[in-house]
Amino acid sequence: MSQKTYNVAICGASGVVGRKMVQVLEERHFPVNQLYLFASKRSAGKTIPFKGEDIVIQELTDESLVAPIEIAIFSAGGDASLHYAPIAAQNGIFVIDNSSAWRMNPNVPLVVPEVNPTELDAEHKIIANPNCSTIQSVVPLIALKPYGIKRIVYNTYQAVSGAGQAGIHDLVNHETNKFPYSINDNVLPHIDVFLENGYTKEEIKMVNETRKILGDDSLKVTATCVRVPIHISHAVSINVELERDFNLDDIRHAFEAIDGVIVQDKPQNLLYPLQSEAADKDSVFVGRIRRDESVENGINLWVVADNLRKGAATNSVQIAECLIIQGIL
Secondary structure (H helix, E strand, O other): OOOOOEEEEEEOOOOHHHHHHHHHHHHOOOOEEEEEEEEOHHHOOOEEEEOOEEEEEEEOOOOOOOOOOOEEEEOOOHHHHHHHHHHHHHOOOEEEEOOOOOOOOOOOOEOOOOOOHHHOOOOOOEEEOOOHHHHHHHHHHHHHHHHOEEEEEEEEEEOHHHHHHHHHHHHHHOOOOOOOOOOOOOOEOOOOOEOOOOOEHHHHHHHHHHHHHHOOOOOEEEEEEEEOOOOOOEEEEEEEEEOOOOOHHHHHHHHHOOOOEEEOOEHHHOEOOOHHHHOOOOOEEEEEEEEEOOOOOEEEEEEEEOOOHHHHHHHHHHHHHHHHHOOOO
16 A cells, blocks of 8 residues: 555544544554544544544534545444535545445445445545445355346344444343343344335345445345344345356355455354454455255355444445555545
């Protein structure tokens, strides 16, 4: 990566994902010249450590996102992103947004660097970070595209941290402030609000975002999203029906060739991805790779990743890295 350094802002810095973004910037040695931290008025004045220095959080206002800031990474919620992202973009700042606000906007790239980095360009200043479960799912799915993806069935097992600090609080304190029922010793087949068709908003996000990222609006995709009593890391059971036949060893090698994917697929040794093992790692773990013998050319996968890292913070920072590597920034 270039030795040039950049002025970076984190908007929503006080939240679970915002703090993780600061951590990931430091861990990945992102070339930060000056780091600006923004959040709501109630968080202003608090500090977050970065490279041995305590950075003071400032209140996010209409006047915050101006030069010399060059990159603004948002995890401040959809309403804040809708308001502040255009202001930043008008001021020449590249915005990487972690909310759902911009993902399905046809003029906004929806990017997973291992899958579609060529969607990035100098013209589009607002870039959307996909849903956490979608990110980890499409990374291995890109290896199946040469076989022709006919249909995808997702079943997710999502950690409480996907619901922010409030979700973690419910699990730790055996309360029901965030979730409608106790998450302790329980699984809830309900993430986000229910829509008229009986699906939740989270499920429809996975459907629509998968189509956009893989570049096929007609792709058949369905999903059931479930909250499980785990702090960190989402798991997704993925069933894919392909147009053409395949060799399982070839598929495994294709997964292994993807940067950031770790194949753990030795069932005879009880080796398969675990949510506990994926926590605090940037990789996407793939296992339980086997044929679906109920259909022609079907395959099953078990995919696990840290939802706060690859599912949010790390993917956002990787997008910023791509802007530099591709000479866009």
